[in-house]
Amino acid sequence: MASVFRAVMCVLGCPARVVIDLYMDRLRQILGDPLARGDAVDEWRSTEEALGVSLPADYKEFVSSFGLCEVGGVLEFFHPQAPPGDFSRSPLVQMGSLGSVYAHRRSKRASSVPYLLMSEGGGLVPVAVFRGGTYLHIARELSGDVEWSVVIDDRHSWREYRMSFSDFFIRALEGRLDPPLFASEVIAAPTYRLQ
Secondary structure, three states, rough: HHHHHHHHHHHOOOOOOHHHHHHHHHHHHHHHHOOOOOOOOOHHHHHHHHHHOOOOOOHHHHHHHHHHEEEOOOOOEEEOOOOOOOOOOHHHHHHHHHHHHHHHHHOOOOOOOOOOOOOOOOEEEEEEEEEEEEEEEEOOOOOOOOOOEEEEEEEEEEEEEOOHHHHHHHHHHOOOOOOOOOOOOHOOOEEEEOO
């Protein structure tokens, strides 16, 4: 459904804001009204300056609206306003931590981490983690027709989804990804909670 929204909007020439509003409407239908609605403009600006790139607007809108949240009791999103510290859920802190983890994995077997984090000169930005350690990234310019894709690292394999964050996340919540991202009981009643 989300990709249909995007296709219709592209054909009609509607502004990106309209597309983002459609995505957010669908996410509210699935997850309920967001409780955070925090103003994270300055933090996003700082994060993007540190990365040297503008992050996708739909991703920033979701995180700004839903806050530092856990979806379905299993997927915890990072937020630029996360409290500081070694275990911060800030995307930049997570990227630093993952840089060390990925360097260690590459030292054991170079092919075990086929992508580079943005901090390593690549295109991955960590955006969420599943309980159990599977990381969800947005990835810039992998190829294809979208500027930002989604990449999952489950520590044993990597999966790439050449679609926007919102297309990916809505499909995941609706149980339309293969393999499914969430267990069926989570899809039946998706929830989120603020940390």
